[in-house]
Ligand SMILES: NC(=O)C1=CN([C@@H]2O[C@H](COP(=O)(O)OP(=O)(O)OC[C@H]3O[C@@H](n4cnc5c(N)ncnc54)[C@H](O)[C@@H]3O)[C@@H](O)[C@H]2O)C=CC1
Ligand SMILES: CC(=O)C(=O)O
């Protein structure tokens with residue numbers, strides 16, 4: 001039996017004022033609440049709309065507040081699905097789904113899970129990009145919290161976090177809006193992104209909706225259009241980047257942990273420069289990670305390992321790949337760092353295997369066959385030599401001034417600075433081409449055709465979002481390589497049929513394959529921090545979850561429609577890794593497995609029976 005407890009009287013008040021999450025504890029199909037009558041219908045976490053059973057309507061004081069007929073949730077889903085499909089514009093679809101989420105979260109998530117393939121591109125990229133751009137125009141009601149520079153003092157922040165009505169928050173996705181997808185600085189309008197990411201935490205990861213909190217930190221914006229817009233909802237001033245900014249971040253990090261000691265904070269879409277700094281400042285003291293740096297990195301490693309598998313190669317072949325990456329910002333460097341980590345790990349594993357075989361042979365095993373196993377491991381510096389990184393000024397060479405320490409690792413000592421992409425490809429003959437520049441159409445026909453000259457199956461990942469910022473389209477990549485490319489883009493593309501009838505399958509390479517499972521794993525493990533090994537393990541999980549038959553067709557990521565199952569396996573493996581890394585505080589009860597803990601944690605979009613818990617009976621007695 002669960003008690004319904006408010007965190008404080010302040011939280012109670014704001015909960016009813018905003019009709020935001022009520023003080024819920026879900027368990028085994030029922031929930032208890034102090035709310036009554038129309039308050040219940042107004043609460044998106046309690047509302048069932050026309051699906052309230054008649055007895056419950058009586059019990060909760062809502063009889064007569066709804067049309068008389070009880071409609072099953074399946075019928076509700078069918079009705080909303082039909083309405084959704086009739087809407088033509090993606091932004092109008094986003095508004096439709098957001099309005100449903102604001103009224104009835106259970107139904108919203110049931111719809112999203114059942115129709116994930118068609119709805120993820122609305123709730124998430126690419127349409128969430130449109131919603132961000134129009135945030136001040138389409139804003140209807142708040143979701144999550146907003147902290148501005150004016151709230152930066154710890155004593156204010158400490159009190160403000162109690163305004164959030166949920167007594168338990170497991171995941172916060174926070175942005176300062178400074179680099180929203182490939183759309184640049186959108187200030188407070190970037191708030192749609194944490195909302196979209198958290199919708200995936202619930203739909204795919206299984207985090208209960210009452211335990212997620214989207215947050216925007218408003219430090220101003222340098223977007224001139226927004227500053228001139230009278231409807232802009234953020235602070236109408238230029239971005240603060242100095243001490244006041246870091247005070248805002250620090251107060252936020254401390255205040256949320258003070259209220260919710262086990263909370264996981266996901267940094268999202270912070271601009272280059274600050275993204276890495278914040279990660280380094282907090283990664284060892286707080287349970288946090290940066291999705292663009294680490295989540296994107298793990299997703300790309302998983303995709304590349306599968307792209308190698310599709311060619312009959314294994315992880316040991318990763319260190320032999322020549323990789324060109326367009327974009328040297330937070331995502332680009334996060335991705336190449338993760339690949340480098342994977343290269344070193346695979347070479348260590350290969351060496352360990354080779355040494356074991358050699359020992360076995362020395363001891364007279366292996367049928368006496370001689371083996372010339374390569375047992376060399378490569379180190380970080382050697383692995384870095386497999387990369388050629390370009391930014392908006394071209395190839396990064398060591399002679400360039402102003403390189404960040406993270407960029408300097410990859411800067412070529414053997415090349416002229418600033419070489420153009422085409423020239424680099426011609427000289428390097430890469431096997432892998434990554435796009436994290438945020439700029440559409442930068443992989444032009446010449447670039448792609450040049451890439452295809454040197455390798456049988458060019459691996460081409462234009463990962464920038466949203467769709468029109470992708471470095472090339474799926475159709476371009478497949479037609480310019482005669483269908484040979486192995487392709488993954490950040491936002492989804494439809495499959496492509498070439499003139500000769502060949503059907504080519506593009507993949508969506510997006511960090512959504514990592515963060516929901518990784519986050520749930522970290523939460524269930526009660527991890528104290530998120531390690532690089534946890535990300536690597538998540539990446540390897542993507543390898544296990546793609547069947548061989550799919551690889552043969554160039555499908556190197558799990559089917560989007562399976563994402564909920566994939567996130568579950570990622571979560572299980574991340575808990576295992578957290579335990580191995582000594583960062584987990586979870587105690588696994590006797591007779592239970594890690595799988596059980598994950599399954600018990602995961603929320604399903606089912607209407608629970610609602611039990612009113614009214615200390616003061618005068619309300620129900622009228
Ligand atoms: N598919 C996925 O899961 C993810 C995709 N991304 C995408 O990656 C892109 C970049 O994100 P961040 O690295 O955080 O941005 P950033 O602003 O930190 O870095 C952008 C980099 O691209 C370079 N660049 C800009 N214009 C260029 C041009 N014309 N040619 C070559 N390089 C150019 C810049 O010099 C900089 O190095 C965004 O579009 C974002 O949506 C980010 C995270 C995840
Ligand atoms: C997907 C994502 O995190 C981005 O484009 O920033």
Ligand SMILES: [Mg+2]
Pocket residue numbers: 181268269291292
């Ligand atoms: Mg992002």
